Amino acid sequence: MHAPAPRDLPSLSYAHHLEPFTDDLERQEIYEWLHIDGRTFEDADGGMSRFNECALSSVTFTGGRFRRARLDDVWLDNIRTVGSDLAETDWLDAECRSSLLAGTQLHGSRLRRTVFHHCKFDSVNLRAARLRDVTFVDCLLRDVDFGGATLTGVTFPGTTLDRVDFTKATLDRVDLREATALGITSGVEALRGATVSTLQFFDLAPALAQHIGLTVKDD
Template sequence: MTRRREPRELDALPYAGHLDAFDGAIEREGAYERVHFDGTVLADAQGGNCRFGESAFSSVTFEGGRFRRSRFDDVWLHSVRFVGTDLAETTWLDGECTASVLAGVQVHAAALHRTVFHQCKFDSVNFRGSTLKDVVFVDCLLRDVDFGGASLTAVSFPGSTLDAARLDRAALTRVDFSGALALGIASGIEALRGATISSLQMLDLAPALARHIGLTVKDG
């Protein structure tokens, strides 16, 4: 299981001294190595099949835009807003995202490996069919997030709140929800097989689990 670690500041990145300020426009199939995107608004950017390597995003806003099949290797994001952005089929490796917001974002069929989210807000984000491995959500809010059909391996949620999460047909392996502040499951309760939850979470989920197995609970 990926360890919980504290978020890093920009100057703590091993490539911080080699970053060049972004100047221009995002282009389809573009390559952006050691680039610092700072205070930029990217509206309806068409960045499909791009590659971002050892790059940093500070206070950047993505308004819409399409980044399908793009690759993000060793990227650092802080105070970034994704609103209605298409990140489907993207690949994320060794990423770190802090104090950011993702709202109405498509991340289906994506692959996230060794990625950490700190104090981020996810609202109506679609992870359907994605593969998450060694991913940690630390002190995050995940509201109406859809993990339907996704594969989650060694994923944990320390200090996070899940509200109306959907797990239909998801495959969970070594997934640890026990550190979450709240575990609200809207559908797919049966997918919790293979996951770890706390005793308090078990009590909260008991009615849904009883309904799933057809158990009638009757007092008196």
């Protein structure tokens, strides 16, 4: 299993098309070949907008509503979203590096062929989201809720899972073997369809035993 290497801005296939963006974000707009750099957006409303082959670097979103926005081949670096609403967004061929998502709503979102490098997810809501061919590389997922989500072909190389909830999630070809920690608070029964290492299995054994009502006792 090889984690994809992060790309830098000049290596993007559309880098030579990018133009600086200095306006405010608006709803239902189409943004293409734009570079948003060093900006702070407070309570912005970009709902149902489409970002196509755009780059965002050192951008902070405080609050804001981006529900049902679409990100196609978007590169994000050093992004901060704090209490932002990204529910039902659609991500395709996106890459996010060295970013923080805190108290962010991503429930009902669809992420496909998307990679997160060195990102921190803190209290992120991914309930009922659909993730296909998504990779979390050297990330921290703390208090992340995957309740009712569908994960297909998702991997976690070098990533720490801390107090993660998989209640009623559906997993298929999910590989957890290279995760550095499996702190799963709820939904251990949903790990059917996932692959873990032998050592990880022993770490999960108490939670699995509790789920099936198995008592382990030595005289």
